[in-house]
Amino acid sequence: MSRTAEGREDGVLPTSELKVVVGAAYAALKARAAKIDALNVYPVPDGDTGTNMLLTLRSVMEAVSASPDLRGEDAARAVSRAALMGARGNSGVILSQILRGACEKLGEARSLDARTLAEALGGAKERAYSAVREPVEGTMLSVVKDAAAAAQSFVDGGKSDPVEVLREAARAAHESVRRTPELLRALREAGVVDAGGYGVAVILDGLRAALAGEELEIEESDEAVPNEGLLKSTVEHSAEEAWGYCTEFVVNGFSGDADEFGAWIHEVGKSVLVIPDEDLVKVHLHTQDPGGAISYAGGFGRLSGVKVEDMEAQTKARVEHEATAPTVDLGVVAASRGAGNRSFFESMGAVVVEGGQGANPSTEDFVGAVARTGARTVILLPNNKNVIPTAEQVAGLVDVEVRVVPTRTIAGGLAAMVGYDAEGEPEEVVDEMCEIVSGLRCGEVTQAVREARIEGREVPEGAYLGLLDGELVAVEEGVEDAAIRLVERMLEEGVDVVTLLRGYGMDEGSARKVAERIRSLDEAVEVEVKDGGQPLYPLQMVAE
Amino acid sequence: MTTAIVTDSTTTLPGDVQERPDVRVVPLTFAFGPDETYTDKVDLSNAEFYEKLKTSSRFPSTSQPPTGAFVEAYESLDAYDEVLVLTLSRKLSGTYESALSAAGMVDRPVQVVDTKSAEMGSGLILLEALRVADEGGGFEDVKRAVEGAVRRCGMFFAVGTLEYLAKSGRIGRAQRLVGTALDIRPVLRLEDGEVVPHKRARGRKRQMAAIVDEVKPLIESGHQIAYGQVNAYDALSDLRNALGTRGRFVAEIGGVVGSHVGPGAYGVAYL
Numbered sequence A: 001m002s003r004t005a006e007g008r009e010d011g012v013l014p015t016s017e018l019k020v021v022v023g024a025a026y027a028a029l030k031a032r033a034a035k036i037d038a039l040n041v042y043p044v045p046d047g048d049t050g051t052n053m054l055l056t057l058r059s060v061m062e063a064v065s066a067s068p069d070l071r072g073e074d075a076a077r078a079v080s081r082a083a084l085m086g087a088r089g090n091s092g093v094i095l096s097q098i099l100r101g102a103c104e105k106l107g108e109a110r111s112l113d114a115r116t117l118a119e120a121l122g123g124a125k126e127r128a129y130s131a132v133r134e135p136v137e138g139t140m141l142s143v144v145k146d147a148a149a150a151a152q153s154f155v156d157g158g159k160s161d162p163v164e165v166l167r168e169a170a171r172a173a174h175e176s177v178r179r180t181p182e183l184l185r186a187l188r189e190a191g192v193v194d195a196g197g198y199g200v201a202v203i204l205d206g207l208r209a210a211l212a213g214e215e216l217e218i219e220e221s222d223e224a225v226p227n228e229g230l231l232k233s234t235v236e237h238s239a240e241e242a243w244g245y246c247t248e249f250v251v252n253g254f255s256g257d258a259d260e261f262g263a264w265i266h267e268v269g270k271s272v273l274v275i276p277d278e279d280l281v282k283v284h285l286h287t288q289d290p291g292g293a294i295s296y297a298g299g300f301g302r303l304s305g306v307k308v309e310d311m312e313a314q315t316k317a318r319v320e321h322e323a324t325a326p327t328v329d330l331g332v333v334a335a336s337r338g339a340g341n342r343s344f345f346e347s348m349g350a351v352v353v354e355g356g357q358g359a360n361p362s363t364e365d366f367v368g369a370v371a372r373t374g375a376r377t378v379i380l381l382p383n384n385k386n387v388i389p390t391a392e393q394v395a396g397l398v399d400v401e402v403r404v405v406p407t408r409t410i411a412g413g414l415a416a417m418v419g420y421d422a423e424g425e426p427e428e429v430v431d432e433m434c435e436i437v438s439g440l441r442c443g444e445v446t447q448a449v450r451e452a453r454i455e456g457r458e459v460p461e462g463a464y465l466g467l468l469d470g471e472l473v474a475v476e477e478g479v480e481d482a483a484i485r486l487v488e489r490m491l492e493e494g495v496d497v498v499t500l501l502r503g504y505g506m507d508e509g510s511a512r513k514v515a516e517r518i519r520s521l522d523e524a525v526e527v528e529v530k531d532g533g534q535p536l537y538p539l540q541m542v543a544e
Numbered sequence B: 001m002t003t004a005i006v007t008d009s010t011t012t013l014p015g016d017v018q019e020r021p022d023v024r025v026v027p028l029t030f031a032f033g034p035d036e037t038y039t040d041k042v043d044l045s046n047a048e049f050y051e052k053l054k055t056s057s058r059f060p061s062t063s064q065p066p067t068g069a070f071v072e073a074y075e076s077l078d079a080y081d082e083v084l085v086l087t088l089s090r091k092l093s094g095t096y097e098s099a100l101s102a103a104g105m106v107d108r109p110v111q112v113v114d115t116k117s118a119e120m121g122s123g124l125i126l127l128e129a130l131r132v133a134d135e136g137g138g139f140e141d142v143k144r145a146v147e148g149a150v151r152r153c154g155m156f157f158a159v160g161t162l163e164y165l166a167k168s169g170r171i172g173r174a175q176r177l178v179g180t181a182l183d184i185r186p187v188l189r190l191e192d193g194e195v196v197p198h199k200r201a202r203g204r205k206r207q208m209a210a211i212v213d214e215v216k217p218l219i220e221s222g223h224q225i226a227y228g229q230v231n232a233y234d235a236l237s238d239l240r241n242a243l244g245t246r247g248r249f250v251a252e253i254g255g256v257v258g259s260h261v262g263p264g265a266y267g268v269a270y271l
Helices: A015-038 A048-066 A070-084 A089-108 A114-131 A138-158 A162-183 A185-190 A194-210 A258-268 A290-298 A310-322 A337-349 A363-373 A384-399 A409-418 A426-438 A477-493 A508-521 B047-055 B067-076 B095-103 B119-134 B140-152 B163-168 B172-177 B204-220 B231-245 B253-262
Strands: A245-252 A269-277 A280-287 A304-308 A329-337 A350-354 A375-381 A403-405 A443-447 A451-452 A456-461 A464-468 A471-476 A498-502 A525-530 A539-543 B001-010 B021-024 B029-031 B035-038 B061-062 B082-087 B110-114 B154-158 B185-191 B194-201 B223-230 B251-253 B266-270
Touching: A015 A048, A015 A070, A015 A194, A048 A070, A048 A194, A070 A089, A070 A337, A070 A363, A070 A384, A089 A114, A089 A138, A089 A384, A114 A138, A114 A162, A138 A162, A138 A194, A162 A185, A162 A194, A185 A451, A245 A290, A258 A280, A258 B021, A269 B119, A280 A290, A280 B194, A290 A304, A290 A443, A304 A464, A310 A464, A310 B231, A329 A337, A329 A409, A329 A426, A329 B223, A337 A350, A337 A409, A337 A498, A337 B253, A350 A363, A363 A384, A375 A426, A375 A525, A375 B095, A384 A403, A384 A443, A384 B061, A403 A426, A409 A426, A409 A477, A409 A498, A443 A477, A456 A471, A464 A477, A471 A477, A471 B231, A477 A498, A477 A539, A498 A508, A508 A525, B001 B067, B001 B095, B001 B119, B021 B067, B035 B082, B047 B253, B061 B253, B082 B119, B095 B110, B110 B140, B119 B140, B119 B251, B119 B266, B154 B204, B163 B253, B163 B266, B172 B185, B194 B204, B204 B223, B204 B266, B223 B231, B231 B266
Parallel strands: A329 A350, A329 A375, A375 A403, A498 A525, B001 B021, B001 B082, B082 B110, B223 B251
Antiparallel strands: A245 A280, A245 A304, A269 A280, A443 A464, A443 A539, A451 A456, A464 A471, A498 A539, B029 B035, B029 B061, B154 B185, B154 B266, B185 B194, B223 B266
């Protein structure tokens, strides 16, 4: 049965219906999230596109569950806002804009007919492109564009069945996904399709199935997606409550009964996400007993990325903060990972949002932190390339002035903080910090999580990669060698000061050795070593 | 009407100013503990002072001159009609108050002016006072010249560490630079007699560049400048090369100001 037959006088988007539609899109994406995460160009452990898109949709689902009676433009606005608040990472932000563009058209419409759907896809495309300063083809942008164009010409050709329009759009989207490696060399070399684009196609599959009133069958349509059995999932209709502790962790080297593990986690938690990926499992749940869940999970593998937040206290704090007007002129919010880094930022006066590589903070995390600064002008330090788009959404959601200083690494963010002066003139402070950032060279050492070929180089699994401002400059067996190669490149460009931030798996002795070797390369260079404690990166460094 | 000048030992006396009969210096003192007190710029050579700073387990303390020392100085200048007193910034020391209460104890006209500066800064102000006096200016002319110079005089300086300023309590608004997680090389300035942060630079080269950026235009617009350093000979010579001028003089900063800014500090005053 089609859900679209009757035109609705009072607007086409009652949220009670939307819940089913969004739920279907969510289920489709959830079944694919781990695969999408794995579609990562660089074999660095940051593949979280699927998770980021899923969390964005999850926020929408919760919003429509919480307010089942909204209709028309009110419903459209609620969805747009929820998507934006839940947006994490680049892909999440673009998805939120796709949803916004679609909702703007749907909210105005009187009936959910074929033409309306085609227009909604067109609106989605427009918003997606305008969210990105320099649109790149071969990404989710081109996928939504191709889907919109296919839907439009289908309708222009006289077709009027809404389900068929979505089927055509989904087909075009999958085809577009398969073309992404032709458009982007990085994808071609890595032998993958674009992760975000694939996510868009999967969401269209889910929407089509929901409109048709069918159970979703997930097509194994793309050979570039690593083969794995279908993951069964159910739509969760319950609203995410501010209940207990939001608990997240990753079980590495997972061994044991996956079904039993999943069932147990669902039993003790609400808002559960269990996302398996090769030999690891990402877990998100709300529970009154985070310790119990963590120690249970510890029996299945090595834990990392453990994050526990008191939801009730957060909600309370948010309510309290919303009631208080800004009291100071200037504040800073920094996204950061690792205990050491957090304390560095805090010691310099920043409010820290936990999150970055591998666990992007949401727009909402930033909005809450902006309120906690109590400042009339708030500077945001994303400290990660993938968090910059999220931070850029914040200005539209808060009443205070927000400025993003586009830092790409935690080390770079700390260097930018040197220019921060809480008592300074806001514009001058922002200029000063931007000027510092423009003169930085940022290096990172991480480990390849799989074998890959990048920019013509063979990268064996487990190799240490040295990235200089995001560009691969070293592939070495040892972490120290990768660090030194990186520093040699930095020194060629004439730097005076190098700060090393020691993180996951890097002991103090190794960090000191790297510092000594830098001094022996150039005795005029000032070198300092700090214990940052960030995950995934044994070493981050910043040079000026 | 003849004018004599009294100043304290934190004012740099360039060239042969020390030999002049119309200039009298009242010393401050510094101490490494209760039994080891030294007179500023008299008891220890610079090299000896910095050696002590490096090796002593104690942090030096400094003392303003006793009121009696100013009384003595004022009375010793009875060959002159009037006495003008130039003290270091009263935001950094109680010397001004000491000089002022001494003025009330002598039976002659004494006027005390806060230079809102020290070392090469108050040195430039002193030179201005002497210039007007030597050109035949009367007491009021000299005083007016000094007050104008106090308003125009400024100073930028670099410290190797903020530790000394923080421990001595002379850090002023630069307090907010303390506790920066990454190593910084602060550039400070004197504003209305107080130490204020000017820039947090990373690395010595940027620290010096920040000073050069500020001072170069001042030189080009005709200001006179003077340098000072605390065991920072190499940095100072680089700074002089960068600014392209030898300046009016180079201050060997003494133990009292040196105790506050720490070793490795250098800077430039302008007028």
